[in-house]
Amino acid sequence: MGTVTADTLDELVAALPGGSVVTDPVAIEKYREDFARDGSAGTPIAVVRPEDAGQVQTAVRWAAAHRVPVVPRGAGTGLSGGSSAVDGGITISLDRMRTVSIDPQSQVATVEPGALNVEVKRAAAEHGLWYPPDPSSFEICSIGGNLATNAGGLCCVKYGVTTDYVLGMDVVLADGTLVTLGGKQIKDVAGLSLLKLFVGSEGTLGIITRAVLRLIPLQTPKATLVGSFPTMAAAAEAVVAIRGTVRASMLELMDSTTINAVEDWRSHGLDRSAGALLVAQSDAPGESGAAEVALIEACCAAAGADEVFTTTDPDEADLFVSARRNAIHALEHRGSVLFEDVGVPVPRLPDLVKVIADIAERHALEIALVAHAGDGNTHPLIVYDAADPGSTDQARAAFREVMAAAIRLGGTITGEHGVGRAKRFALPDQLGDDVLALTWRIKDALDPHGILNPGAVLPPRA
Amino acid sequence: MGTVTADTLDELVAALPGGSVVTDPVAIEKYREDFARDGSAGTPIAVVRPEDAGQVQTAVRWAAAHRVPVVPRGAGTGLSGGSSAVDGGITISLDRMRTVSIDPQSQVATVEPGALNVEVKRAAAEHGLWYPPDPSSFEICSIGGNLATNAGGLCCVKYGVTTDYVLGMDVVLADGTLVTLGGKQIKDVAGLSLLKLFVGSEGTLGIITRAVLRLIPLQTPKATLVGSFPTMAAAAEAVVAIRGTVRASMLELMDSTTINAVEDWRSHGLDRSAGALLVAQSDAPGESGAAEVALIEACCAAAGADEVFTTTDPDEADLFVSARRNAIHALEHRGSVLFEDVGVPVPRLPDLVKVIADIAERHALEIALVAHAGDGNTHPLIVYDAADPGSTDQARAAFREVMAAAIRLGGTITGEHGVGRAKRFALPDQLGDDVLALTWRIKDALDPHGILNPGAVLPPRA
Missing domain, CATH: 3.30.43.10 (Uridine Diphospho-n-acetylenolpyruvylglucosamine Reductase, domain 2)
Structure with missing residues (x-):
């Protein structure tokens, strides 16, 4: 440089x-x-x-x-x-580029990258439309960041992730050329899937300056279930069974540490004695929502749930959903936090839960576990004392071990947050040399001088 | 070479x-x-x-x-x-590589490229699971081809296209290296979206030798509506209205030429006097399917439908759906056929329908129109006499003009069939020079000697 x-x-x-x-x-x-x-x-x-x-x-x-x-x-x-x-x-x-315009007939939003996710949702809702991807941070995160990381969220267990909603994009390439990819057409296979390549590229291939996002009709009222389980393993069993039965529109898990951290921070009425809480929703229309929740309830009972509460009242439901969304905030009141984001094939969730508990014990750390369980995507939140070098070292070691475990279980070091700089050292362990070399070939072809977000995603060349 | x-x-x-x-x-x-x-x-x-x-x-x-x-x-x-x-x-x-294995707990199919789409569907159904993408040719087309073209189908108006179901892939690169991308984890943002880049690359970047495909619970019984309209324009208006109201699991259109060609070939009980037939389905669970069909019916009435028939009987419904699926076969009995696959933003469907009618008239050709209307993706089927050079020239001119019209209307030359060799000359008109140059950079990076499917997708270099 x-x-x-x-x-x-x-x-x-x-x-x-x-x-x-x-x-x-x-x-x-x-x-x-x-x-x-x-x-x-x-x-x-x-x-x-x-x-x-x-x-x-x-x-x-x-x-x-x-x-x-x-x-x-x-x-x-x-x-x-x-x-x-x-x-x-x-x-x-991109914080000054934040216009959002809705084309209700085409059911698309044309959005600048600085617009917040919530602003897109609100603009769409004015036309009876919905932009589904909903990271927990949807009220404060930008669409540009969502595109750069291919962000997920809570509803993606049924509705998919950011890339599934991207129809078009303007991108400034490494030499300053502005290209327009896709458009308002829903299906388009003309040429390579360049659009999808830029989604999730974390600023290493180009800078997204505009996106055309697909919208769908507003979600119908939801039926909600909160299940209390003796252990995370039992709750994870329920998740596997539920996925084979209905398409829940939310399947979230919180462990005991998270439940208590949330309650310590601000009471949400959670059962502090629960080993795990499952928050599930169905947005099937009409009576079907309650019918799907009844099926979910049966799966919970079969997996050994201690207690199950169901509601169709949105305010009651929001209390539990916001408890889940607030987990990170609550944990941050207990110390510094390393944010994990590992994912595994759903049936391996119980194994991952066990390994994480072992890692926490071995390093004498508090690791709270929240999970987009229906997708096998977990957020182990490693709490440590940043002022204590010993604690910091333990936390970093745990962070590495959690990623290694996810890879060993056939999973990924990041399900939705991105590799960024925090995880790039672990990327080769997941991808292997050949895929890493392939990645460099694409990077070099699009950014020959390496000026775009150097140090992100890709570790230094061997 | x-x-x-x-x-x-x-x-x-x-x-x-x-x-x-x-x-x-x-x-x-x-x-x-x-x-x-x-x-x-x-x-x-x-x-x-x-x-x-x-x-x-x-x-x-x-x-x-x-x-x-x-x-x-x-x-x-x-x-x-x-x-x-x-x-x-x-x-x-790849016709000898066709094993299919289902992991019901992970809800994935691991598939070799020569397996037929229908074979994956059947294997999944044995476990109560469903592989949604359903090209009309699903009984005879291979998964490898589906992946290579990012194939669509009839249910993708609600369930998305092939790329939305690809979790993992083995690919042989141009130098013979075998790479494994993704896996059974549902969400994975570790590194670039290489998986998505290979989907739809039509064999120009690598050869897919195995895919891990996402499955979902089997579709619930469907409620079906068949609406008869005086004109394609009126039916297209209905489609725009329906999309804003419910998420239909099928929204297909046939024009008068198609209806009569299908009836000539084999009677399906279609109304030969109709200007257009809309076949819509809802797979919302329980009573909700009928409720959604009632909403679809109201949209049809408002758009001027002559007659609407609804049924929850699968055999009755299959007659209409198979009429739609058989359109290509029926048309092939009338002469040689050029298969078009253009797409436009959904509200531009009426404009596209009109332009295609003009082109047919100007060239004195029969152009039958079937459409995955809910996605704005149409298949104008240009019937001509291959033995007559004049007719052949007219058909080729019409083929070019239809693509040009789709581009002018903000759409694409191919929604789901791929560019192949038949459409590569029109690709630059859609993508423009800068996107074409970007495409070549990727191609050259991955296949420096140009041995992979030369002549497909990309036109000769300028």
Whole structure:
């Protein structure tokens, strides 16, 4: 990478409208890290806040000419350090590009990357439409970040993840070229699936400046079940059985540590004595929702649930769903947290639960476990004391061991958060040398000078 | 590309089990073309019929060493010439690799590429599970071809297309390396979305030797509606309204020409006087199916339907659905057929219908129109006399004009059949120079010597 002089940076300032290039160190500070706070963040020479794709192109062309690293950034709520700033680079923050427009006839939203997920949902709802993907952070995370990580959420057990809703995209490539992929057509197989390649690429292949997202009719009222189990293993058995019976629109699990952390933080009326809580929903229309919940209830009973509560009252249901969504906040009140995001084939969930308990015990750490259980995607939240080097080392070791266990069980180091910088060292263990080499071939073809989000996803070359 | 001597070919024969390399001209003949019969097919020097991935690797390594073109082939039911043989090349037919194994707990099928779509569906059904993607040809097309084209079908209006069900894949790359991507985990964002890049790549980036496909619980009994409309435009209006109201599990349209061609071929009890027939289904569970069909009925009435028939009897419903599925067969009894597959944003369907009628009139051709209307994906079937050069020219001109119209209406030249060789000349008109250049960068990175399915998808370099 080149070294940027003051004169060189002046070129960029001059090429963009006043106020677009932030160089004040205090103002820059809040763009350095994401929610992972993984210690990888450097200090950028500037933060660029473009108002449109043209300005993104200007910044990337400048960066390409001077070989300056470019880190794209949405709302900064990432949990893997994917938008950590790079020393000597620029961070392109998309927070000023946030228009959302709905085409109700085509059932699509055309969205700029800085728009929040919740803003897309709200705009769609005004037309009786729904944008399903719903990360727990949907009220504060940006669509750009969702696209960059191929974000999941709670409803994806039935409705799929971000990539399933992307119909079109504008992307600024590493040389500043703006390409438009796809459009408002629902099915399109003309040429390679480039659209899908950019989804989940975490800013390493291009910068998304606009997306066309598929919408569907608003979800019908939901029936909810909360099941209390003696152990996570029993709850996980129930999940496997439920998946074979109905298509639940939510299948979430919380372990005892999480339940108590949530209750300590703010009472949600959870049963503190439960070994595990399962929150399941059906959005089947009319009477079918209750019928599906009855089937779910039978699976819970067969798997040894201690107690089952069902409701069609949205407020009652929201209490349990928000308990699940608030798990991370609650845990953060107990110490620093390393956010895990491992996934396994669903029947291996009980094995993963056991291994994580062993790891927690061995390192004398609190590891709370919440899971998008219906997808086999778990978030072990490793609580530690950042001021204590011993505790920090234990936490880091546990973090590595959890990923290794997921790989051993035929799973993944990340189901929905992305690799970012926090997990890149473990990527080769999952992919193997040949897939890693294939990945580099794509990366080199699209970003020959390596200026796009260097250090994210891919570990240094062997 | 190199020229292969008899000695060189002997190397390949020696490296594979007896009977794997077919060189008899009569036997080769049936591997030359696919259902498009578009005239692009050359004559391969051999057809290789591997029994496992290792034999695919052997053949590809040999081809890479001698710079011999490799055309992968499934069941040969493609409609765009994607598996047309290449002069001097080898065709790798996957028709002997067709094991299907179901893991009911994980709800996945592990499938070799030569297995037919229907075989996967049947194997899944034995465990109460369902593999949704359902091209009209599902009884005769292979999963490998489905993956290569990202095939759609009738239920994808609610359940999505092939790519939405691919969790894992083994691929033999252009140098013979075998890579394994993904697995049985449902969510996985570790590294680039390479899996999705291979889906729909039509054999130009690698040869898929195994896939892990997601299954879901078996579809519940369906409620069916058949609506008769005075015009295709009125039926298309109904489709737009229905999509905003319910998530139908099928939304298919047939025009008057198709209705009469189907009835001429074999009576299905269709109303020959109808301007258009809409076949819609709901698979909402229990009473909700009938309730959704009632909502669909109201949309039909509002859009001016002449008559609406509803049924929950599967045999009655199958008559109409099979009429739709048989459209291509029926039309083939009227002459040679060019298979179109254009798609537009759903609200532009009425415009597309009108343009196609104009094109048919101008060229004095019969163009029958069937559509996966809920996805805006249409199959204009251009009937012509292959023995008459004038008729053939008119048909080819119409074929080009239909694609140009779809692009003008913000759509695609192919929604689900693939570009193959029949449509590659039109690809640049849809993608534009920059996206085409991006496509070549990926192609060159993965297949530097251009041995994989040369001539398919990508037009010759400018």
